[in-house]
Amino acid sequence: MRIGELADQAGVSVRSLRYYEQQGLLDSTRTPGGQRIYEEGAVERVQLIQQLYAAGLPSHAIVDLLPCVSTGMVTGSMYDKIRHERDAIDQRIRELAAARDKLDGVIEHVLRVGIHHDGQ
């Protein structure tokens, strides 16, 4: 599959795919003319990359973790890193939940007390 098709199927831009490759997150073979060719599995790999990006992991961390996550092969230091990133995500979830609860507080307050117009 060529880069445009992978981009469509994975829902990311062509630019991003080239960037992922540059970061060592994704590899491809090339046609004799130099165009990138991907295997089927690339779609899921890209989606996994997106998911880890969405979790706020910087690309160098993803470079470290990806081999483990996709193959289940883990060395000791990798294992520590995974646990560390996991905990960081967990922490982040707690912060987000706190912020959400703050907004919920406002929403509930409004439901109890009603809308206060204030101009606008």
Added chain:
Amino acid sequence: MRIGELADQAGVSVRSLRYYEQQGLLDSTRTPGGQRIYEEGAVERVQLIQQLYAAGLPSHAIVDLLPCVSTGMVTGSMYDKIRHERDAIDQRIRELAAARDKLDGVIEHVLRVGIHHDGQ
């Protein structure tokens, strides 16, 4: 209180406080000489700003929401925005949880099967 003290108490940099002011998130009075003076409540306001930033809200969204969150005064359109941001945060939490579960899967796998050395 002056800017350095506020920075200390709120746990952010002086630079950030000036930036918040520029974004319309924080206000101050000035001494005749032009130095910023903050009231006591500023500490909590800054912490709230930090919390919303941590939740991934861009500053313009925080500008919109802050008046409501801190005063409980809400107009109809503001209410919609709050609900919208709340839902966005909730969505983000779910994404993070999915990523965390992925890592947990690897961790569990390792605990079951053991560490695979693979070079390194």
Added chain:
DNA sequence: CTAGAACCTGACATTGGCGTCAGAGACAAG
């Protein structure tokens, strides 16, 4: 064979929150 679509590399632009530096003014304490 040829037109047009898709692709290539390389480079510069952007966004956001903040670090950091320079040069100048403010202010508290002695």
Added chain:
DNA sequence: CTTGTCTCTGACGCCAATGTCAGGTTCTAG
């Protein structure tokens, strides 16, 4: 008044992921 610390503004830098543009090459359909 002086000195040292704090503050001021303005500007540039940074990082990371991506957009975008230019100028050229490759592939595919007719």
